[in-house]
Amino acid sequence: xxxxxxxxxxxxxxxxxxxxxxxxxxxxxxxxxxxxxxxxxxxxxxxxxxxxxxxxxxxxxxxxxxxxxxxxxxxxxxxxxxxxxxxxxxxxxxxxxxxxxxxxxxxxxxxxxxxxxxxxxxxxxxxxxxxxxxxxxxxxxxxxxxxxxxxxxxxxxxxxxxxxxxxxxxxxxxxxxxxxxxxxxxxxxxxxxxxxxxxxxxxxxxxxxxxxxxxxxxxxxxxx
Amino acid sequence: xxxxxxxxxxxxxxxxxxxxxxxxxxxxxxxxxxxxxxxxxxxxxxxxxxxxxxxxxxxxxxxxxxxxxxxxxxxxxxxxxxx
Numbered sequence: 001x002x003x004x005x006x007x008x009x010x011x012x013x014x015x016x017x018x019x020x021x022x023x024x025x026x027x028x029x030x031x032x033x034x035x036x037x038x039x040x041x042x043x044x045x046x047x048x049x050x051x052x053x054x055x056x057x058x059x060x061x062x063x064x065x066x067x068x069x070x071x072x073x074x075x076x077x078x079x080x081x082x083x084x085x086x087x088x089x090x091x092x093x094x095x096x097x098x099x100x101x102x103x104x105x106x107x108x109x110x111x112x113x114x115x116x117x118x119x120x121x122x123x124x125x126x127x128x129x130x131x132x133x134x135x136x137x138x139x140x141x142x143x144x145x146x147x148x149x150x151x152x153x154x155x156x157x158x159x160x161x162x163x164x165x166x167x168x169x170x171x172x173x174x175x176x177x178x179x180x181x182x183x184x185x186x187x188x189x190x191x192x193x194x195x196x197x198x199x200x201x202x203x204x205x206x207x208x209x210x211x212x213x214x215x216x217x218x219x220x221x222x223x224x
Numbered sequence: 225x226x227x228x229x230x231x232x233x234x235x236x237x238x239x240x241x242x243x244x245x246x247x248x249x250x251x252x253x254x255x256x257x258x259x260x261x262x263x264x265x266x267x268x269x270x271x272x273x274x275x276x277x278x279x280x281x282x283x284x285x286x287x288x289x290x291x292x293x294x295x296x297x298x299x300x301x302x303x304x305x306x307x
Contacts, residue, residue: 053258102258103277209274221278 023030037162038111040224046162047108049170053057055104057204058139060169061189068173074134074195077125083174096156102183102219103210114158118151126151130195133135134203135176138189142210143183143203144212145178147195155179157190178214185214236297246283253280255277 022114023159054060069081082090099109121133126147134144149155154200156177164171178185184205192197206212211222256276258262261269 055258057261059261152230205274208272 037164039162041111042107044097045099046111049110049161049164049167050073051106051108052100052170053102053104053106054169055179055220056139056142056188061138062168063138063189064175065173069194070174070191071123072120072193072195075127075130075197076121077127078123080124082120085176085194086157087115087120094154094156096154096177096179098156098177098179100183100186101216103182109160111157112156113160113163114156114174114177116154117176117193118153120157121150121195124195126195129197130200131199132196134194134196134201135187135190136192137187137195138191141189141204142186143185143187143206143214144196144201151195153179170220180216181214182211182216182220184210184220226235237296239290239293243287246287246290250280250283250287253277253283256280 015176036044038048039048065084068084070084070087071079071081073079091114094115096109097109097111101107117133130147132144133147133150134142137144157174158177159174160174161170161175165177171190174190175188176186176190178187186195202212206214209221211220213220214220252263252271253276255272256267256271257273259272260276263276264273
């Protein structure tokens with residue numbers, strides 16, 4: 001009896017050892033961990049995605065990426081619609097550390113990654129009458145810029161921040177990195193880019209008294 | 225004499241209550257900036273974020289004046305009672 005138990009125990013140990021050896025010899029598949037944000041870039045300390053305060057007009061938007069289209073319309077030769085994947089595949093990506101300054105008094109310095117707004121607009125072919133670029137968001141928010149601001153500067157439309165994909169509350173799939181402008185010009189959840197000749201167009205907060213240029217070196221209630 | 229004491233008491237009361245009102249206004253307009261969706265709904269659209277900003281940013285001077293008066297009334301002159 002004792003010999004039988006001893007034999008069974010020995011066999012179990014041998015089998016367990018063999019199983020251990022087999023599983024450890026086999027190369028393991030790479031697991032997917034949650035994205036970790038970069039907190040320092042080229043010696044510069046970065047803010048966390050959690051340092052942003054939620055102050056959008058209708059709360060965080062959950063955009064269904066399967067139905068999502070970014071359209072470019074208005075005074076362009078080739079109006080176009082792109083899926084999220086098409087944008088990521090077809091446009092050169094760039095990285096830049098830019099600080100967002102909110103009118104509420106807080107700021108956040110982030111490593112942004114995205115494509116240049118001017119690349120997308122140039123491909124659509126702006127007509128000569130186009131003066132203003134109006135950005136529309138999923139929640140109905142809008143803001144606008146003179147066409148020169150977008151075309152003469154390297155303004156990013158970001159899809160990553162601090163090395164991780166944008167979170168829904170941070171503007172997934174795309175947020176404008178409107179550097180040198182107050183935070184209300186950094187439109188999130190972009191769905192449409194419209195070129196217009198309406199220089200009197202005012203966005204959501206601009207209609208409510210905020211500066212239309214939104215220049216950081218001026219007060220946000222300064223008349224333009 | 226009684227009149228002066230009464231006047232002083234009324235002046236103190238005005239400063240105290242004004243200061244309290246201003247503190248509440250500071251607080252509410254601050255919320256009107258950071259929690260503007262809730263405050264706009266709660267005030268039926270009366271206190272917008274833009275208005276909150278404008279009021280909040282201009283409160284510091286009257287607040288300072290009332291605070292100085294309040295401190296002066298308490299420290300500069302001892303409490304007096306009137307009958």
